[in-house]
Amino acid sequence: MAGNSFGTLYKLSSFGESHGTAIGGVIDGCPPGVEINISDIQAELDRRKPGQSAIVTQRKEADEVQLLSGVFEGKTTGTPIGFAIFNTNQKSADYSHIKDSYRPSHADYVYDKKYGNRDYRGGGRSSARETAARVVAGAIAKQFLKPMSIQAYVSQVGDIELNKNYKDMDLSLISSNDVRCPDPEIAAQMEQHIKEIKKQGDTIGGVIDCVIKNVPVGLGEPVFDKLHAQLGKAMLSINAVKGFEYGSGFKGVRMKGSEHNDSYFTDGTTQTNFSGGIQGGISNGMDIYFRVAFKPVATILQPYETIDKSGNKVQTKGKGRHDPCVVPRAVPIVEAMAAMVMADALLFQKTLQ
Amino acid sequence: MAGNSFGTLYKLSSFGESHGTAIGGVIDGCPPGVEINISDIQAELDRRKPGQSAIVTQRKEADEVQLLSGVFEGKTTGTPIGFAIFNTNQKSADYSHIKDSYRPSHADYVYDKKYGNRDYRGGGRSSARETAARVVAGAIAKQFLKPMSIQAYVSQVGDIELNKNYKDMDLSLISSNDVRCPDPEIAAQMEQHIKEIKKQGDTIGGVIDCVIKNVPVGLGEPVFDKLHAQLGKAMLSINAVKGFEYGSGFKGVRMKGSEHNDSYFTDGTTQTNFSGGIQGGISNGMDIYFRVAFKPVATILQPYETIDKSGNKVQTKGKGRHDPCVVPRAVPIVEAMAAMVMADALLFQKTLQ
Amino acid sequence: MAGNSFGTLYKLSSFGESHGTAIGGVIDGCPPGVEINISDIQAELDRRKPGQSAIVTQRKEADEVQLLSGVFEGKTTGTPIGFAIFNTNQKSADYSHIKDSYRPSHADYVYDKKYGNRDYRGGGRSSARETAARVVAGAIAKQFLKPMSIQAYVSQVGDIELNKNYKDMDLSLISSNDVRCPDPEIAAQMEQHIKEIKKQGDTIGGVIDCVIKNVPVGLGEPVFDKLHAQLGKAMLSINAVKGFEYGSGFKGVRMKGSEHNDSYFTDGTTQTNFSGGIQGGISNGMDIYFRVAFKPVATILQPYETIDKSGNKVQTKGKGRHDPCVVPRAVPIVEAMAAMVMADALLFQKTLQ
Amino acid sequence: MAGNSFGTLYKLSSFGESHGTAIGGVIDGCPPGVEINISDIQAELDRRKPGQSAIVTQRKEADEVQLLSGVFEGKTTGTPIGFAIFNTNQKSADYSHIKDSYRPSHADYVYDKKYGNRDYRGGGRSSARETAARVVAGAIAKQFLKPMSIQAYVSQVGDIELNKNYKDMDLSLISSNDVRCPDPEIAAQMEQHIKEIKKQGDTIGGVIDCVIKNVPVGLGEPVFDKLHAQLGKAMLSINAVKGFEYGSGFKGVRMKGSEHNDSYFTDGTTQTNFSGGIQGGISNGMDIYFRVAFKPVATILQPYETIDKSGNKVQTKGKGRHDPCVVPRAVPIVEAMAAMVMADALLFQKTLQ
Numbered sequence A, B, C, D: 001m002a003g004n005s006f007g008t009l010y011k012l013s014s015f016g017e018s019h020g021t022a023i024g025g026v027i028d029g030c031p032p033g034v035e036i037n038i039s040d041i042q043a044e045l046d047r048r049k050p051g052q053s054a055i056v057t058q059r060k061e062a063d064e065v066q067l068l069s070g071v072f073e074g075k076t077t078g079t080p081i082g083f084a085i086f087n088t089n090q091k092s093a094d095y096s097h098i099k100d101s102y103r104p105s106h107a108d109y110v111y112d113k114k115y116g117n118r119d120y121r122g123g124g125r126s127s128a129r130e131t132a133a134r135v136v137a138g139a140i141a142k143q144f145l146k147p148m149s150i151q152a153y154v155s156q157v158g159d160i161e162l163n164k165n166y167k168d169m170d171l172s173l174i175s176s177n178d179v180r181c182p183d184p185e186i187a188a189q190m191e192q193h194i195k196e197i198k199k200q201g202d203t204i205g206g207v208i209d210c211v212i213k214n215v216p217v218g219l220g221e222p223v224f225d226k227l228h229a230q231l232g233k234a235m236l237s238i239n240a241v242k243g244f245e246y247g248s249g250f251k252g253v254r255m256k257g258s259e260h261n262d263s264y265f266t267d268g269t270t271q272t273n274f275s276g277g278i279q280g281g282i283s284n285g286m287d288i289y290f291r292v293a294f295k296p297v298a299t300i301l302q303p304y305e306t307i308d309k310s311g312n313k314v315q316t317k318g319k320g321r322h323d324p325c326v327v328p329r330a331v332p333i334v335e336a337m338a339a340m341v342m343a344d345a346l347l348f349q350k351t352l353q
Helices: A038-048 A092-098 A106-113 A120-124 A128-145 A170-178 A185-200 A225-235 A249-254 A327-350 B038-048 B092-098 B110-117 B121-126 B130-144 B171-176 B182-197 B226-236 B248-256 B329-349 C038-048 C092-098 C109-115 C120-127 C129-146 C171-176 C186-201 C226-235 C249-254 C329-349 D038-048 D092-098 D106-114 D121-128 D127-144 D173-174 D186-197 D226-234 D249-254 D327-350
Strands: A011-015 A022-028 A063-066 A079-085 A150-158 A206-213 A241-246 A288-294 A301-306 A314-318 B011-014 B021-026 B065-067 B081-086 B148-159 B205-215 B242-245 B290-294 B303-308 B313-317 C010-017 C022-028 C065-067 C081-086 C149-157 C206-213 C242-248 C289-295 C303-308 C313-317 D010-017 D022-028 D065-067 D081-086 D147-156 D206-215 D242-244 D287-294 D303-308 D315-316
Touching: A011 A128, A011 D010, A022 A092, A022 A128, A022 D010, A022 D081, A038 A063, A038 A128, A038 C081, A079 A128, A079 D022, A092 A120, A092 C186, A106 A120, A106 D092, A120 A128, A120 C171, A128 A327, A150 A170, A150 A327, A150 B205, A150 C038, A170 A185, A170 D121, A185 C120, A206 B248, A225 A241, A225 B226, A225 B303, A225 C249, A241 A249, A249 B205, A249 B242, A249 B290, A249 C129, A288 A327, A288 C081, A314 A327, A314 C010, B011 B130, B011 C010, B021 C010, B021 C022, B038 B065, B038 B130, B038 B329, B038 C092, B065 D147, B081 B130, B081 C022, B110 B121, B110 B205, B121 B130, B121 C171, B130 B329, B148 B171, B171 D206, B205 B329, B205 D121, B226 B290, B242 D206, B242 D249, B290 B329, B303 C065, C010 C129, C022 C129, C038 C065, C038 C329, C065 C092, C081 C129, C092 C120, C109 C120, C120 C129, C120 D092, C129 C329, C149 C171, C149 C186, C149 C329, C171 C186, C186 D303, C226 C242, C226 C289, C226 C329, C226 D226, C242 C249, C249 D206, C249 D242, C289 C329, C289 D249, C329 D022, C329 D303, D010 D127, D022 D127, D038 D065, D038 D127, D038 D327, D106 D121, D121 D127, D127 D327, D147 D173, D147 D186, D147 D327, D173 D186, D173 D206, D226 D242, D242 D249, D287 D327
Parallel strands: none
Antiparallel strands: A011 A022, A022 A079, A063 A079, A150 A206, A206 A288, A241 A288, A241 B242, A301 A314, B011 B021, B021 B081, B065 B081, B148 B205, B205 B290, B242 B290, B303 B313, C010 C022, C022 C081, C065 C081, C149 C206, C206 C289, C242 C289, C242 D242, C303 C313, D010 D022, D022 D081, D065 D081, D147 D206, D206 D287, D242 D287, D303 D315
16 A cells, blocks of 8 residues: 555556656546547646746756556546656756755655655655646546536735635636736735745745535545545645645634524525535535645755754755745646545445446 | 545444444454453543533433454454444434435435435434444554554634643643633633533534644655545544644644744754644654644524425424534544554554564 | 455455354445345355254354344445344353364464464354354345346265256255255265265365356456456455366366357357356356365364474364364355455446446 | 556556557555665566567567666665556557457457447457566565565466476476476477467467465465465456466365364474465465466467457457467466565565564
């Protein structure tokens, strides 16, 4: 098991280190007959890839995906979809300084303690580069899920918050700016803030909101595999995520039952949606929405003190090309993980029919 | 699969409806040689059971657990531990009013849509009564995990917040009051608030904090099964949970990397612990801590309007004996789920040794 | 995991020792709306239970099953079906002689080595009593699978072989004799042979054949989870089984491709069925048939020499009430395991539709 | 799930069609620190590859494996090992004749019925080419399992049987001939027979025996995941396999318990080994041995009649380069599957320690 597979019926098993030969994976369980447009998958990868704008890492990685199996004459065959993204632009020398020391709040220390050794180049398996495989699997899930739609956007960067309900915004504007925030004015402030943080050689956290529309009633399993529990695990498995809430979330704590309960219209839809589209772990047909908190990236381009393998103090400084804020590039990752969860739930629901 | 199993190597498969013959489960993977004191398990169940204090539901359920297998001469044998809690005090007549109508923000509607039928008595499988099986499995996991300690407490009820770090309180005081809050003064305010809410026939939300101490370095799998992702899923699978955060959580979003990074002491411990004891999904030996948000209970003892199976509006009113606030009784459930996650992680780690 | 669950979508998690409080299990994934007649389940258990005829063990066990959840108003609800069979007639004293010694070809030695301790009474978890839980889960699967039919029968006892194709016999005669062989003449010889063996205080092996009819085309997964691989694992997991073959089996080895290939009729059925109803791991709509080899029961009522925990030689003798030949009582177990495999495959196939 | 993963703790997820871009897989759960010599893996692949001798298919496939991740500085890191074998010598035109018709006893018909479409080139996913991924995963498992040894050999081709116990032969002679039979005289007869069968444009079945030595006591889980049940499933999942038996197997059926029981020496080893090294599903430290039956290859180079997609009769004839007998090339596949089963069992056993 070892934690490199996600999903049960729609399942991704991924592999790959930041500076190894390739990253990739196997998608098992994608139903046959789904039309696959490779350029749609590549478009999702391009939203994640480094170097796409001034506010993300300036590494240049092509992130070009090759499908190796499972698609024939433009459609899935029901057999596993193997894929690989070959690594092409690693500068492993950038990482020789961390070979023997542990960067604070990275996985260096715990990998060494857990496994006894590690591929230290670029963070190895703990690198966020791993998420490219998730984006591929999510892009294919999105094709299968149509007409369900999954849209994520940045709602907070540091102290700059977007205090608007998704229903009061034009979500098509998400792609109109580099931050991926649907409010152009707030987006500009966020962008400005990220640039300042970057200038300081520092990093900053953020929040991503996600909305899933056109969800059929009945998805999700009722006890341990509640739909929001699966979404929560999916999100918390993304690098740098520190929190997850759905529907009323942490704010719902302050409400009374009489305020929080979602009354029904006669067609089964609800007048409010504090439930976030999920009741008792099962989708009720209303929009699903949730929020994901990301910490500031651990790699800062400032001098700092840390320890080496022998427990000696060492003075060092972050090098290389890194993101000052992870949320703009994490938007497609959040969508991809949500898509995999929904695909799995949809396949489970078919077993009841 | 169908979502009634939790864990991989330490695995609970549970069963049971609120008003059926019994609830219970099978625990598979508990190692041999663990000393099992049935009274320790019963003590955990008693912390969860209804009727234990003035601020919880006044239903009287004995919740007496019977171990059916897997323990011989006081120790686990490595074979599965079957157990059952027979239901003894159901008042199914209390629920005839919901047979054909859907309570708002309950699982009635979605169960009917998902399965085509449901055991409507007491919420059936969607009842929080199901969590008793979790408490049994968690109590056994706690025995196995020693000397690791897992302590949860109530940190918020409605607007009343406990704004203190767990390190600045005496956690032995958690059991000194009915709310299970380690600060007696705040506890009294919370208790007072719950009583007022109850008098209104209303309900209120709350937050539970949990701290895990004496955790070995190296637990957790690095990609999809990150330790905090498993903890998050575990918590989000508990009835009424709306959010989860660990370490710096949603507040960490506002911090800079230079503030948030946890610098090492020379022994590998860290000077701060914004990471919440987990880096890259793997425990680093520091305390693990997280927070869980619970919504207000959906069943309110006030008149309300809803719909029936045919989509007609109906006027109704909550009946029966319900909790005005779920968090005091949810404390042992949070601990139980955390214990199962840690037991699973510990067993996985053994495969590397 | 620890091996006490079987199946993925139709999943049994079982528990229980021979002389513990109860045996039982949890069936997760049985679809909602399946009519459950408890007397049909009990009837299957009665076919397995001890004491039913002169050629099986004379232990008297009621083997009365109690359903604890998951069935409401005579139908499954889609929630897990918990069940228990309480142990009532254990004579644990019969087993004090094996507490410290290892019976040859039993699991005593390996249990002690694997787990460090064991519940020695009646073989504990390694007792064939465990198979009663399988029969319950299989009986429910049979209800779900209708109109698919699964029929097993005894085709060999020691050297006495039934050399007939299942198509040339009246399978309704299986239940007409104690051996469960559809040929009355051969059945009489087998019965006579078992009685002689019993008189010697010895035991004898046997073979069970099984036929599955009315199978839809398309069940089974093509690579590692081929339908016959799942059937094979299911059968090999039954106590005392030493071999499995399907279709042409070991005899097919001697054939040429030109003889072995099953030519199609124009409707997709085949003129011969050496494939045993499965091609490339997937059912082709023809009858599935397979054979299962059982070794002679290890417990013999003769004096023998063995070793104790300290490696000393001990002289001992089998006691208690045991089967001289396992196959008559194993017929319903073979059917039950086959039913679970087919139920799982049917649910998987639904995910493609 | 969909059946393209094998194993739980040592898990292969494989992908790839015969005539697609590549085949390959992801191995998750291989412990860190295992020395990996790529030439050892390639050597195993070379034993499986086409064109290696006069008695196998004359297709020329390089079958060159590329490791894409998980190995750093010559050792496994504990992260998933991704690998690919790019397809280089497909002659897809050879298969245009089967695009619209169904070859008897192949998977063509059932794939079309199950999935609605298929990659017909070279059998697509149902091609035995898929087994190359198994050989890679098995070769790595072998490194991890040392000093356990796994040796398979051909014991029957058609009617030519090797009636010798593995203990009475020199197993180092297995590699001395093209058939992979440790008795040179019988090997020569088998080779001669395969050549004659090939000349007829026909095919023939065979049996492979396998012996596993130096097995620790205690491997295997006691109920559904008995060690021999896992081995049986593993073998039955290999293309063309029709039967599996271990220890005394089908012959043990004829024995009495008094003959079949394996008496202990005082050190816990046994005087005979009818148990085949496994008791109650758990290894007892004696050699594990089992037999695997393979049917004759379905593709024959003779004219035959079959049906097309519309149910019309068509006259056709096998083309391309095929194996007259599958067993010589299946020897490394049997070993590979056995190695994966043993690796999984070994990792499970670690969780008890």
